[in-house]
Amino acid sequence: MQVNAGGPGSELQSEINITPLVDVVLVLLIIFMVVVPLLLKGYDVGIPKASAETTSAAPDTSQVVLNIGAKTCPVFEPPAGIGLPADCQVSLDDRVIPVTDVPARVAELVGGRPADNRVVFLAADEQLNYEAVLRIVDLAKSGVDDLRIEFVTTD
C-alpha cells in the first residue's frame, strides 16, 4: 500500500495524525471560555421616567396599554409548567381578551407601525406573581418581533 508519496526511502506511516483534532479541541475550548460569562437571556423592557416627561409614542398614534389585573388574571404563585392558567384574562387596549390571544392582538395593534413606534405599555397589579407577568411579556413580544415594552405604574 503506497500511502506516502514522499519519494524513495520514506517509511510507511502507521500513526494517525491527531494534530487537526488538537486544533479543533483547542478552538472549542477557547470558544467555551469566551462564551461562558456571556450567557444570559431575557427581555429588554423600558422604565419610563417617573417624572412628568412622557415617553416617545408619537402623539398621532394611540398608546396601547396592556393591563394585567389581579381580578381577571389571579396568578399569585409561580404558574406550573409552561404558559399561564386558562382563566387568565388581560385587558389590551381597553378590551378584555384571554391571555392566549395576546400575540395576535398585539400584532394587529402595533405590527403595522414603523419599527421605532412599536410600543406596548404594560400595567400589572403589584400583587401578581412576577413569573406570570414575565410570561405575558413573552407572549406580547412573540406577537411582534421588535416590540418595546414600557412598564408603567398603575396608580
Add this chain to the structure above:
Amino acid sequence: MRLGEPGRMQANINITPLVDVVLVLLIIFMVMAPQMRTGPEVNLPKTAKPREQGDERNRILVTLDQTGKLWIDSQAVAPEQFGDSLRAAAGTDPDPKVVLRSDARLRFGDVRRAMVAIEEAGFAGVGLIADHAGAKSGGE
C-alpha cells in the same frame, strides 16, 4: 519509525497527554458553564422565548433574591445605597446595560420597585433575565 524498536531515536513529540489534559479542561468548562455566574442563586422565571441579553462585557448584573434583597454582581447592597452603588458599578462606561435577575416567586410589585430604583439611578431600561422553559433549571 516503530515504537519499541531498539536503537532508534523517537523523533515525534508524544502529544497524547496534551490531548488528554485539553479534553478534561473542555469537559470541566462544559460542566461549570451553568454555574459560573456571579450573584446568589435565584429561581429564574421560565418563559418560552427569552432573547439573548447582548454579549457586552459592560453589563451590570443586579439580582433580586427571594427575600427581596438586592445584589450588584456578588455584593449584597442596602436599598438606600443601591443607586450610588449602581452608578459606581457603571463607572465611566458610556453605555452601561443593567440586567435584573429576579426570583420567580417574588410578587411583581417587588420587582417593579427594583426597576424604579434602577430608573432613579439614571438607567433608562433594564433586561429582565429569564430561563428558557424546557432547559434544565439553572442552565442557560
